[in-house]
Amino acid sequence: MELLSKIELWVIKNLNNLGIDEQYSSYCYIAIAFLVILSIGWIANLVVKKFIVEILRSVAKRTNTKLGEYLLQESFFLRLSHLAPAFVISTLSEFVFQNYPVFNGFIAVLVNLYLVVITLWVIDALVDTLYKLYEESSLSTKLPLKGICQAVKIVVNVTGIIFILSILLDKSPLYFFSGLGALTAVLLLVFKDVILGLVAGIQLTANNMVRKGDWVEMPKYGANGDVIDVALTTIKIQNWDKTITTIPAHALVSDAFKNWRGMSESGGRRIKRSIYLDLSSVCFLKESEVLELERIELLKDYLSGKRSDIGEEGLDFEEHGLAAPLLNGRNLTNSGTFRAYCIEYLRAHPSIHQKGMTFLIRQLAPTEKGLPIEIYVFVNDVRWIEYEAIQSDIFDHLIAALPVFNLRAFQLPSDASFAHFSQSLG
Incomplete structure (x- = not known):
């Protein structure tokens, strides 16, 4: 001091x-x-x-x-x-x-x-x-x-x-x-x-409604892609076209949005698509056609069981023709047999969930577009590219299999169809 x-x-x-x-x-x-x-x-x-x-x-x-x-x-x-x-x-x-x-x-x-x-x-x-x-x-x-x-x-x-x-x-x-x-x-x-x-x-954050990496879809804001940032007041979403959409956090609480996280975590991605059959191609199966279809490995058990259920007379289409006795009994149709084939084909498919998730092949009400056969199953690979490839392969096969059952897929006529029709008339 x-x-x-x-x-x-x-x-x-x-x-x-x-x-x-x-x-x-x-x-x-x-x-x-x-x-x-x-x-x-x-x-x-x-x-x-x-x-x-x-x-x-x-x-x-x-x-x-x-x-x-x-x-x-x-x-x-x-x-x-x-x-x-x-x-x-x-x-x-x-x-x-x-x-x-x-x-x-x-x-x-x-x-x-x-x-x-x-x-x-x-x-x-x-x-x-x-x-x-x-x-x-x-x-x-x-x-x-x-x-x-x-x-x-x-x-x-x-x-x-x-x-x-x-x-x-x-x-x-x-x-x-x-x-x-x-x-x-x-x-x-x-x-x-x-x-x-x-x-x-x-x-x-507290309710775990959305987190980084989630696939979120919110059409109101034009958002459809992966969440790349969860901040306090904003959520950033990278859309599939690589654009960035910024959404206010309160919009996700007050408005509805779809979070695909459940799909990713479940390990299954849904296929929900229909094949429309031309109604004019739906018919009863003849005995010769049944014999031909029995050569398909996936249909052997199904057709064998149907023979036991409806009897041989129900398959003798050639003998009865279109007479009343045919309609008085039970018969096989090509659309029903095709539906059974879809079930067996997908049951044997390694990329389809067989248990724990919905597995449904059903016929919907006929429309002006034909008779819908809806495939409602889950793929066991949730990755987008792999999922689309599996889905495409399945429908490529099923559509290509239609002629085997004497069925045709319905499609609206194009200009080429009208031109071909005009030439046939001329």
């Missing part, structure tokens, strides 16, 4: 000898002392960065852990080193400027503001580090926390702003926290969309 007083008197005396008025020499001493303290703080910052931070970096690299790697990526140690000059300046100022309480108080305010800003900076790096660490875990695919982390950052920064105001206005932080209640109505009005987004983002 005595040493500092002697130094102060010596500096002021020399300033007076230089012709500086005694009143202004005190101000000059304050400026010189403050610059010296700032220089010492800067040196302290360099020392901490050069030695302590480098030691921590080397330790983090040697441990070879994800935590150390992410702390380095987010410059956590570098940001932490900025606390050193604040403590140096604060400590030295209390001793050097003890005879200048006004200036000492001014420096204390600046140091406290600096500490709040650096603390917010450090917490931001820590939150980002913990989030990256969480993203490496398997739990992150089921429960995305990006929105929650953003909410935490907002709360921390708002708290930091309140502390900054309390320092500048020399008020207790509780004074500002108590005043937030009165501002609630104004905040709700001004930041309505932001607040809706915040609440919706937390709901989406």
